[in-house]
Each structure stands twice: as structure tokens, then as C-alpha cells.
Amino acid sequence: MGCLWSCNVDPDRLIPVRRYRLDVAQVLNKALIMSRETIAHINLNALSHNLERVRAMAPGKRVMAVVKADAYGHGLHRVAQALTAADLFAVATFSEAQVLRRHGLAHPILLLEGFHCVGDLPLILQQNLELVVHNDEQLQVLEQFDWQQHAGLSLRRAWLKLDTGMHRLGFAPERSHEVYQRLQAIAAIQEVALMSHFACADASDHPLNAEQIRRFDAAVVGIDAQQSFANSAALVNFPVAHRDWVRSGIMLYGVSPTAEHSAASLGLRPALTLNTRLLAVHQVSAGESLGYGADFVCPEDMPVGIAAIGYGDGYPRHAKNGTPILVNGQQASLAGRVSMDMIAIDLRHVSKAEVGDTVTLWGDGLPIETVAAHADAIPYQLLCGITSRVEYRLSEADNAPDEALANAAHSNTFKVANP
Numbered sequence: 075m076g077c078l079w080s081c082n083v084d085p086d087r088l089i090p091v092r093r094y095r096l097d098v099a100q101v102l103n104k105a106l107i108m109s110r111e112t113i114a115h116i117n118l119n120a121l122s123h124n125l126e127r128v129r130a131m132a133p134g135k136r137v138m139a140v141v142k143a144d145a146y147g148h149g150l151h152r153v154a155q156a157l158t159a160a161d162l163f164a165v166a167t168f169s170e171a172q173v174l175r176r177h178g179l180a181h182p183i184l185l186l187e188g189f190h191c192v193g194d195l196p197l198i199l200q201q202n203l204e205l206v207v208h209n210d211e212q213l214q215v216l217e218q219f220d221w222q223q224h225a226g227l228s229l230r231r232a233w234l235k236l237d238t239g240m241h242r243l244g245f246a247p248e249r250s251h252e253v254y255q256r257l258q259a260i261a262a263i264q265e266v267a268l269m270s271h272f273a274c275a276d277a278s279d280h281p282l283n284a285e286q287i288r289r290f291d292a293a294v295v296g297i298d299a300q301q302s303f304a305n306s307a308a309l310v311n312f313p314v315a316h317r318d319w320v321r322s323g324i325m326l327y328g329v330s331p332t333a334e335h336s337a338a339s340l341g342l343r344p345a346l347t348l349n350t351r352l353l354a355v356h357q358v359s360a361g362e363s364l365g366y367g368a369d370f371v372c373p374e375d376m377p378v379g380i381a382a383i384g385y386g387d388g389y390p391r392h393a394k395n396g397t398p399i400l401v402n403g404q405q406a407s408l409a410g411r412v413s414m415d416m417i418a419i420d421l422r423h424v425s426k427a428e429v430g431d432t433v434t435l436w437g438d439g440l441p442i443e444t445v446a447a448h449a450d451a452i453p454y455q456l457l458c459g460i461t462s463r464v465e466y467r468l469s470e471a472d473n474a475p476d477e478a479l480a481n482a483a484h485s486n487t488f489k490v491a492n493p
């Protein structure tokens with residue numbers, strides 16, 4: 075039997091794929107020439123712009139760019155490449171730091187949980203990583219480490235973490251001097267710095283904020299060391315906590331760290347816009363329901379769009395009826411339960427919607443904060459929850475999504491596989 079791949083075909087009769095696609099596009103609906111097109115557009119300009127905003131809000135301070143959890147779902151090394159103006163990158167795990175080093179990033183990198191495994195320590199030191207030291211186990215390992223045997227290895231900076239009220243990681247403030255001195259006594263540690271973390275910095279009037287600052291200040295009296303206290307919310311709400319280093323994560327991605335301010339009012343721009351397309355458009359009669367559980371009943375005869383995204387892509391399963399969605403930039407809303415691969419959209423306020431039209435779930439034109447509020451979620455969770463099925467495209471253009479979508483039909487220039 076002849077093999078499909080080796081059969082004789084006259085090359086002159088072959089239709090070039092791209093030309094064929096464009097010809098079809100002129101005749102048929104654009105949706106039929108495209109892939110599923112569920113895409114996270116990463117705007118590299120927005121990332122570097124947001125870093126500048128962080129710097130402007132904490133003048134003269136050094137900035138740690140928090141890029142843990144795959145840079146809050148944006149893609150670790152891609153984000154780091156856009157943020158090389160940061161003074162240090164902070165990650166949660168050794169493997170995240172290794173990704174950055176493998177991509178040639180020479181910046182200081184801090185492991186926010188310190189080391190998890192003693193066996194990693196030599197490699198951590200070789201890679202010139204900085205460590206948070208937050209418990210006695212880590213402290214003792216550093217004290218007992220055979221530094222002689224690893225001649226030449228040293229720890230660039232140990233960050234002594236004090237637990238001032240979050241009660242997650244850190245030494246009790248009363249132990250600050252003792253632990254600081256023990257770390258200082260390890261000759262191979264080049265510098266010891268101090269840090270703590272806020273529990274409620276997004277609520278500016280929460281009494282724990284002032285109490286944490288008070289406990290920290292009391293604990294570090296007489297210790298001459300660099301300090302870091304502020305995450306994004308404290309950067310905005312508590313200038314007194316800026317200290318030497320601010321640790322900013324969510325703001326770099328263009329998201330407000332506090333409900334008290336919108337991202338736009340802080341001058342931030344969304345770094346990620348999540349788009350997909352309409353797979354189907356129906357007219358559904360009054361009284362008919364949509365989707366699993368028949369949760370949404372059409373109040374009138376109405377147009378309904380089905381979009382190619384669901385909780386299998388990271389769209390929140392618990393998003394409620396009415397969650398805002400943009401269709402061709404026009405306001406629409408979620409109707410019915412989110413399925414694994416699809417959602418239904420109430421198109422009553424969209425002037426004209428067709429299969430293949432662009433659907434925006436969050437990002438440019440639709441703040442992720444608004445979507446999260448409709449889904450009993452927080453923006454961090456939505457960003458970290460985007461799954462590997464979603465394609466990532468990078469752009470330096472400020473109108474990233476539209477431009478990238480236009481490019482998609484013609485080239486793969488910005489196409490980068492999701493790690």
C-alpha cells in the first residue's frame with residue numbers, strides 16, 4: 075500500500091499553505107483559519123514601565139522584583155529579561171533560581187524560603203544565590219556547614235527574617251540580636267540583612283500594620299544592616315516601611331495591590347491580556363437555560379456566544395453570572411457555569427458578534443481585579459492559575475493583543491511556547 079508521505083505529487087499543484095489560508099480568509103469566516111487562539115499576550119513594555127512606577131514610588135530605594143511562581147504566571151525568564159533594571163530577583167524555590175541562571179541572568183537572586191534541602195547548599199553557593207534564613211534548622215546547617223571543604227564558596231547575603239506578626243516564616247523578634255550575631259560569626263557569609271513581611275498591608279487601616287512596624291523597629295535597634303519590609307501594598311500604603319529594599323511582585327504585573335487604589339490610578343499597565351475567540355454564536359429563546367446545571371435562564375430571546383476558554387485554561391470555575399467579558403472590545407458578560415473548555419457569554423449588549431471574534435477575559439480594557447472580584451478570587455490566583463494549554467505571545471507593542479492577533483495569521487514572530 076502506498077505511503078501517504080511518499081506518494082508522487084506534482085509540486086506545481088501544491089497550494090502554499092499560507093496563500094491558501096489567506097484565500098480562504100477572504101471567502102470564509104476568519105475563525106476557520108485560526109487555531110483555538112486562547113492566548114496570554116505578555117506586554118514587555120508594560121513590565122518595564124511598571125518597574126519604573128515602583129521606583130518612582132520608592133525613590134532612592136533598591137527594588138527586588140518578585141518573580142516566583144513563574145513570575146506570577148507570566149513566564150519566569152521572559153519577565154526577568156524585561157526587568158533587568160531591577161536590583162535583585164526574588165524567587166521561592168531553588169529550581170526557579172536555576173531557571174534564571176540557566177538563562178544567563180547574572181543579577182543577585184534571593185531564595186525567599188531559603189534552602190529546603192541541605193544537599194542543595196553547595197550548588198546554591200556556587201550559583202551565588204542569596205538566602206532568607208527563617209528558622210533554627212537553616213541557621214544550624216549554616217553554622218555546621220564545612221566551609222573549609224568548599225574552599226572559595228561563600229554566601230553573598232543572608233536575609234535574617236523576623237516574624238513580626240504574619241506568623242508564617244521567621245524568628246521571633248526577641249531573637250533578632252542573637253541570630254544576627256550567629257550569622258555574622260560565620261565568616262563565609264559576606265553580609266547579613268534584615269527583613270520581615272506584612273500580613274495586612276493591603277488594608278491601610280488595619281492595626282496590625284503599625285504593630286508589625288513597631289515590633290520590627292524595636293527588634294533591630296542597634297543592628298546596622300540593610301532592611302527590607304515592604305511588599306507592593308506596603309510600598310503604596312506605608313512609605314515608612316520602604317527601608318533599603320522594596321519587594322514588589324504584583325505591581326510589576328500591572329495589578330493594584332490594594333482595593334483602595336485602581337491599577338490605573340497608580341499608573342500601572344496590565345502586563346498580561348488573556349484573549350480567546352468566539353467558537354459559536356446562537357440565538358437562544360427566552361426561558362431556555364445555558365450550560366451545566368442550567369444555572370442561567372435566558373430572560374428574553376437573546377444572542378449567546380460560546381468562547382474557547384474554560385477552567386482547563388485557568389479561567390476561574392467560580393466566576394459568577396455577570397462577570398464582565400469584552401467581545402470585540404465591547405462589554406459583555408458571563409452567562410452560566412464555566413466548563414472545562416468553554417464559557418457562554420451574554421451578547422445582548424454587543425452590537426455585532428461573529429464566530430472568530432476576539433474575546434478578552436482580562437487585561438487591556440478589563441482589569442483583572444474586576445474579574446477576580448466576580449469570582450471570589452484574587453488577581454494573584456487568576457494569574458498563577460493560567461494553564462499550560464494557553465499559548466503565550468510576547469510583544470513590545472503597547473497595543474499588544476490586537477497587533478499580535480493580526481500577526482498571528484501571518485507570522486510566528488512573537489510565538490513562544492508556554493514552559
Ligand SMILES: Cc1ncc(COP(=O)(O)O)c(C=O)c1O
Nearest residue numbers: 140271305306307321322323324
Ligand atoms: C516574602 C514576600 N515578599 C514580597 C512578596 C511580593 O508581594 P506582592 O506581590 O504583593 O508585591 C511576596 C509575595 O507573596 C512575599 O511572599
